Amino acid sequence: MTCSHGRTNPTAQTKLRLFADSGGYCQRPNCRRRLFSDEGGKDYHIAEMAHIFAATNEGPRADTALSESERSAYENLILLCPNCHTEIDKAPDIFTDQMITEWKNSHVLTIKNILGVAQLSSRDDARNFIKPILRANKLIFEQFGPDNDYSANPEAEEAYVWKRKMLSQIIPNNRKMILFIDANLHLIKDDEHETVELFRQHVDDLIHRHIGDNENVASRFPSEMNNLFEG
């Protein structure tokens, strides 16, 4: 489990925390390989503690200013499967410290949100969960959105209200709906999957537009979402 690019001396507490935060899965977003196995009746794990900044001054993503204790600290470690650990250390220019830190933070957040998301057994219940959230977002859009008359005025103050509500309500509501849908995919009908994926892209575009670099055009809200889980 130690990193081949230098010794790691995390405390027992740090190890516990790393494992707990991983939920038992590789923390790379498009991997998420299970780190524990009981294949063939043998109980073992394949987890590896990988350094974000290298354990040594010669390792990948080295930061010579870090002390040994900082290199071994929880903040500088991520739990990965052997493949992902090898990969990030072979290509540190691609797998930067910012990227790896974002993986870790996102993984922790995902687990936290999943634990807070109900898994329901009926479409009616799912509909009852999602309907008020859709309604709230729709009201904000209708009252403050960019299609309103105020938008003829380039210095309209309503634009600031729209932006604020987008960040404080619409985007968080959308994230909540995505998490809920992902936890209740078993209730999604075949002909709703495309709508869900269009919505996911719409949410991603919204986040990028209002919080990120806004480099590209954003997709529209798929109107079929208003009927999700109906019937």
Place this chain on the structure above:
Amino acid sequence: MTARDWLIGILNETPSVISATPIENDFIHVHHKNNHHNVEYPPFTMAVISTQLVNQEALEPLLNRQDIQFVCNIPKASLWAGSAISTLDDRNIGWGGVGDLTSAMQGGNVSGFKQRKYRFVERGLQQHSRVSGLTPHYDTLIEIERYNLPPITVALIYAYELTVEHVRHAIDTYGDFSIILNTNPNGNSTTAATDLAKELNIEIFKWGAFLGRLNKR
């Protein structure tokens, strides 16, 4: 169905309109009220046109009537030539699209009403301390004269997402200008649009930053 008759249909379905009746080929006599206070406004006569470019030639047949108070051009994407704007403003005739007509009617008096997007920009520029004069070549292309600084020509684009296509379309339509002003208060420019504009020595601004730009060479 003519554009005029189409608009009559729309107006007669508008709650604040008491009646909208046709006059000759291109005109409508409108009687409307304030719904909240149930007060009737003075009736007015308006002209209806449907053209991509509102210029002197398009206006001439209409302006023989002396009682016109509003000219409504139906297509949303159209240009109003600077000369047409001047003519209408000189005669205190309101002008704009269907949405502008509705806004004008809400205020009671449609005379002198200017297309909303143009009006906001014109007012803001007239109040700017560096601006000495405005010459609209179109409602969306304005030459701005400035005190102690050379004039600049600004293309107004109203875009939620200002793209490469917007930039290229503006160049095709207007030719030479140095600034694009995105008048949509919620609008942003894509990175590709910003990069293209930079290559072509065109600056892109939102309103607030544009006001500051007016103070610089």
